[in-house]
Every structure is written in C-alpha cells, then in structure tokens.
Amino acid sequence: MVITEILARNARVYGDEIALIEREPAARKRTEMTWREFYDLSNQTANALRRQGVQKGDRVVQLMMNCIEWLPIYFGILRAGAVAVPLNFRFQAADITRCIRLSEARALIFGEEFIDRIDESKTGIDQWVDTYIFVGPPSKTPCYADLYKDFLKQAGVDAPDIDISLYDGAGLYFTSGTTGKPKGVYLTHRHLEFACYVENRHHNQTHSDNFLCIPPLYHTGAKMHWFGNLIVGARAVILKGVSPEVILEAVSEEGVTIVWLLVPWAHDILVAIENCTLDLRNYHLDQWRLMHIGAQPVPPSLVQKWKAYFPNHEYDTNYGLTEATGPGCVHLGVDNFHKIGSIGIPGFDWECRIVDENGSHVSNGKPGELLVKGPGVMVGYYQNPDATNAVLKDGWLHTGDVARKDEAGFIWLIDRKKDVIITGGENIFPVEVENFLMTHDDILDAGVIGVPDARLGEIVAAVIAAKPGRTLGEEEIRRFCEALPKYKRPRRFFFDDVPRNPTGKIEKPKLRAKYSRS
Numbered sequence: 001m002v003i004t005e006i007l008a009r010n011a012r013v014y015g016d017e018i019a020l021i022e023r024e025p026a027a028r029k030r031t032e033m034t035w036r037e038f039y040d041l042s043n044q045t046a047n048a049l050r051r052q053g054v055q056k057g058d059r060v061v062q063l064m065m066n067c068i069e070w071l072p073i074y075f076g077i078l079r080a081g082a083v084a085v086p087l088n089f090r091f092q093a094a095d096i097t098r099c100i101r102l103s104e105a106r107a108l109i110f111g112e113e114f115i116d117r118i119d120e121s122k123t124g125i126d127q128w129v130d131t132y133i134f135v136g137p138p139s140k141t142p143c144y145a146d147l148y149k150d151f152l153k154q155a156g157v158d159a160p161d162i163d164i165s166l167y168d169g170a171g172l173y174f175t176s177g178t179t180g181k182p183k184g185v186y187l188t189h190r191h192l193e194f195a196c197y198v199e200n201r202h203h204n205q206t207h208s209d210n211f212l213c214i215p216p217l218y219h220t221g222a223k224m225h226w227f228g229n230l231i232v233g234a235r236a237v238i239l240k241g242v243s244p245e246v247i248l249e250a251v252s253e254e255g256v257t258i259v260w261l262l263v264p265w266a267h268d269i270l271v272a273i274e275n276c277t278l279d280l281r282n283y284h285l286d287q288w289r290l291m292h293i294g295a296q297p298v299p300p301s302l303v304q305k306w307k308a309y310f311p312n313h314e315y316d317t318n319y320g321l322t323e324a325t326g327p328g329c330v331h332l333g334v335d336n337f338h339k340i341g342s343i344g345i346p347g348f349d350w351e352c353r354i355v356d357e358n359g360s361h362v363s364n365g366k367p368g369e370l371l372v373k374g375p376g377v378m379v380g381y382y383q384n385p386d387a388t389n390a391v392l393k394d395g396w397l398h399t400g401d402v403a404r405k406d407e408a409g410f411i412w413l414i415d416r417k418k419d420v421i422i423t424g425g426e427n428i429f430p431v432e433v434e435n436f437l438m439t440h441d442d443i444l445d446a447g448v449i450g451v452p453d454a455r456l457g458e459i460v461a462a463v464i465a466a467k468p469g470r471t472l473g474e475e476e477i478r479r480f481c482e483a484l485p486k487y488k489r490p491r492r493f494f495f496d497d498v499p500r501n502p503t504g505k506i507e508k509p510k511l512r513a514k515y516s517r518s
Contacts, residue, residue, distance in 0.1 A: 002164050003192045003230075004042075004079045010233040011039035014207075017233070022068035023250055024240040031068050035233065038072050040157040045076025048155035049107060052131045056081030056162060059103040059172060061129075062218070063087045063096065063118075064111040066238050069135055069148070070217045073109055078189075081162040082106075083169040086218035088182075089113070090501070091174075093120035095182060099174050100125045102184055102383060109148070112136030166190040172382055173220055173322050184382035191325040192227070194349070194375045195220075198328040199228030201348040203258065203290060203316065209234040212256045214242060214265065215504075220326030221294060225260050225318075244272040252283035258290045262504030263298060266291075267444055270305050271467050280309070290334065294318035294327045299438035300341040307337070319343040319413065323397055325376035330411055341435075342410040343403075350374035353396065354405055362404075367414050367429075370403040371396040402429065419508055421450035423458050428488050430460075430508075437462060440480055442470040445498040447506045448490065451516045461492035463511055 001009075010019070015036035022031040033041075054060060060077045062084060064070055077084040085103050087096060096117055100108070101124070108129045110118055118132070122144065132145035141147045170189045174182040205211070205228045213236050215222035226236050237254045239246065242265050250256060261269075272278035291306065291313045298317050307315065314334040320327035330352060332344035346352045354368040355361055362368040377397045380388035391398045402414040414429040421428040430448035437446040445465040450458035466472045474493045481489045494515055499507040 001193060002166060002189050003170070003196065003227075004075060004164065004189075006193075006196065006231055007035075007039055007042065007075055008159065010035045010230070014233040018235050019233075020068055020071065021235065021237045021254060022240070023237060023254070025246050025249070026241060033068055033072075038075075041069070041072035041152075042075035042079055043157050043159050044152045044155045045073055046079035046160050046162075047158075048151050049076065049080040049082065049131075050160055050162075051155060052107065052151075054080055054082050054106055054131070056164075057083065057169060058107075059083045059085050059105040060107045060109065061085045061087060061100055061103065061105045062109050063089070063091075063114050064109065064135060064218075065089055065113055066213070066217050066240060067111070067135070068238060070238070071223075073135070074217075074223075077109075078164075078170055079160060079162070081160075081164055081168070083172050085172045085174075085184075087174060088218055089216060091117075091182075093117045097121045097124040099182060099184070100128055103172055104128050107131040107133065109133040109135060110145075112140050115140065115142060118142070164189060166193060175322055183384055183387055185322045186379040186382045187325055188379060191376055191378070195224040195325045195328070196227040196231040198348045198350075198376065199225055200231050202318070202328060202331050202333070203228055203292070205229050205232050205234055205258070207232050207234050209257045210255055211236040212239060212247070212250055212254075212259045213237065214239050214247070215260070215262060220322050221320070222260065224320075224326035224328070225292075225294075229258075242268075244269040244278050248278065248280075248283045248285070251285060251288055255284075255287050257287050258292075259288065261291060261293050262500075263293060263302065264445065264500060264504060266293060266302055266306060270302070270309070271444065273309055275469065285310075288313065290314045290316065292316040292318060294320065298340075299435045301435070301439040303337075303340045315340070317343060318347075319411075321397070321399060323378045323391065323399075324372055324374070325378070329372040329374060329376060330370075336410070339408075339410050341412065342406070343413045344411060345409055346372075347374075350376070352411060354403055354411070359393075364405050364407055367402050367404050367427075370399045370401045370411065370413070372399060373397065419449075421448075421458050421460055423450070423453070423460065423487065428460055433460060433462065433484065433488055433490065434506075436481075436484060437464065437477075440477070442467055442472055444468075444470075447498040447508065447511050449508055449511045449515065451492060451512075453491075459491040460488065461494065461515055462490035463494045463496055463498055463515065465496065465498050 019035040020033040134145040135148045171187040173185045318327035319330035328347040351373045353371040433448045444467040447463045453459040
C-alpha cells in the first residue's frame, strides 16, 4: 500500500483519535493533532503545492526542525506526487545550495531557524526554486516567502487526484556529509512502504502503542521507526528537548510505550540516576515496554547498566543506513539479550554477507565488509552513477562497515573501513577500544582515532569525556587500559567533549582534524 494511503486509512478508521503530540517543555507548550487533522493538513499542503505549479516528480525541499507540522508537510509533498527532500538541519548555506542545485528543487519549505542560511543561499538557488514557504511566526516571514498558513488558504482538504504507484519517486535523502560532500539517496514509495513492514515486524507495534520521537525527522532513522506505529494507527509524541527529566516526563505523562534513544541520551539518563538527580519513583513508567538504540555502535556496558535499572524493558538495537531506507537491515531482536554487543541478524526480508577485499565470503569469526540486500536498498545516488556503481553491485549494497559473524549467525560490527587504525602493521578497530573505555565508571563518552606516528605509521589516541562531577587523569586511564592487548592500548589521551552528529555518530573527521597534529 502506498504510504499516503496508509495515512488515508488511519483518517477513516481512527479519525478523531490523537495521532501526534508535540511537547516543548521549555515553552510550556503541548499540542495535539488527530488522524483526521493530520490527513487534512497533508492534503491541503498537496493541493497548495499543486496550485503553485508543483508537478508529479518535482522535488520539494523541507528544511525544518522537529515540530507537529513536520510530518503532515512531508506527507503533503508525497501526496502531491512530488519527491520530498528533507535536509539536515546542520547544513550550512553552501550545503543547502549544493543540495538544491543537485535536486533541482522547485519549492523550499523552511523554518525560522534557517532564515539567515536561506538568505545567504538565495542568489544561488533562485534559478531552481520558485516557491518559498515559511513555517514560523508571521512577523518573521521573509519578504520572498509565503507564510505557510497563508499558503494553505483556498486549498481544499480533499485528496488530490494524482495516481501514485509504489515505484514512483518519494524521497531524496542527502547523507550527512561527514565523509565528504553529501550524496542524494533516491527512494521510492516502495521503499517507504517496506520500512513500515520491517519496523512493525521487528517491534510488534499495536494500535495501543505510543512512540516517543526525539531524533531529527529529516533523518530516515527516527521517521522509519515511527512508521511501525503509522501502519497500525498508533500515536506518537514529538519531543523538543533531550534532558533526562524531559524524556522521563514525556514517557510518564503521555503513557509512552516505545522510546528510541541515541547513546548519549541513554548515558545521560543513567548518569542522572546514578547521581540521584533523577528519582524514578517520581514517574509512571510501568507501560514503557521497549527501549531501543540505533544509528551507532552501542557499548554493551551501557545496556547492562540500563537493564539493572529497567529490568522489565525489552531491548533492541538496529543497524541501518540511509542507503537501506534507514534502520532494520540488521537488528538484534528483543529475544536476544544474551547477544548484546552484536548488531544481530538479517532483518525481515533482508540478506547479509561478509566478504573480503576480493568479494569472497569469509569464514565465521573473520572480519570483512558487510553487504546487505533486500527491498530497502536504494535506487541509487541521485545523478551520481559513479558513486552508485561503487556501492551497488549485483543488488548488494556495500556498506563500508567491517563486521564478523559468529557461529550462531549473529553479526558483530567492528568498525568503519575508513576508521580502521593501522599501527605497526596491525589493524585496530576503534569501536572495540571505545567499548572498553566505556566500561570505566567515570567515563561518559569516548572516541578513538589514529594519529600519525613516524615509526608506526599511526598510533591509537583516545578522546575522553568524564561524567559530570568526576575527574580523570591520564595515568589512571593508562593503568585501566592495561587490560587491553598492548598493541590496542591508546598512546595519546585528550580530555575533551566527543562531538557527535544529530543521529549520535561520533564525528571522527572532526577529531582527526583537531588532534592528529597535537
């Protein structure tokens, strides 16, 4: 079923029930939207875009922070037959310009946080964009943009008469750019539909579930996890804020049953509990059934500590890529807690292989590149056949991640190929060292990189952030690292914050740029 028809069905079946709740604690704001209101707003958006000249297959850029209008606008773009192009909210003017030029976008829908960046980009994108739509306070509407509420005037709520098939274009998702210039991952309606089935099959959402959405909606991760609720008409809470208190208040007050966290947020909750700044007795949490983490390697020590405080929680971790329509091509599974540390087994309707540099299968226990194959693999990188051919071969997506498979068939992610440290001819995988460091009671976060060395080529360096109120010294950490094999031990230590992108991945290029010459 085309994903816009799933929304239409929810409006028919669950029309007056709550679909979305936005919570903004800092502004003491809480907003609700029913399934019927969600559907009507998406149709209004579609009709307004059509009236403005947007045709089937045109690209429409969406540059917004999370808010209750985000998903109705996204679905409105899809319902217009257009291709949604959600952009990373960290993109600066040059990235925005490049993405709009590459996508040849006809329209741009943006929030107030991006006015300055759009102003800077405007002369470089005007030849493509002929419609600017502003979602924000009327008083801040740029002179060149239509206020979203005014844009919708005269647009009806009936679904536009546009034939949309499963294999029509639906999404153009630009990669974060942490490994170079952003590339546009092209997805169809079939990809989005498949993501609904994968997520629901993995986490068994029912109509009574409530999903807490914290990560950015521009990313495939958070949105595709919510798709598991969408397909059964279950509600979701869009939360603005990531402090432990704000998260637990939302879970408690909204009756949330499913929370997808990034590693730093889970760490913060555990630290707050340990430091007694958070008292679990003050919250109603019995209905919270599932905590899952994705988007990055998860230290096993974190999960073990979590289960000590929340023994009744189901736990899952998900591995995915934008090129594989987000999370789910590999997942641990809620029944496999005994395998924490592993990313799991192939997801629903997915296949996986681990191969050497020649593309040959490697035996269990040996490291190699992880390849995935399934209905979620992208069409390709938009207008970039060379990059597409480099990662898509015979239907298999080459992930660029190094992994191994154990005798039971579980896959263990070792590291990114590009992040492997080669010291004195030995390969060292930073994730292994990072996981070890995270077992130290006083360490909040750790990032491991290779830095140049005249004798060994590279040596291991660790950037370490201490938990609030804790102090760490280099000699203490050196002694702690004596439990590692000698060649894996960090030789250099830096005590600093560990930069992470909006989806929680450590920004290794930033660490290398800052410390490789230190």
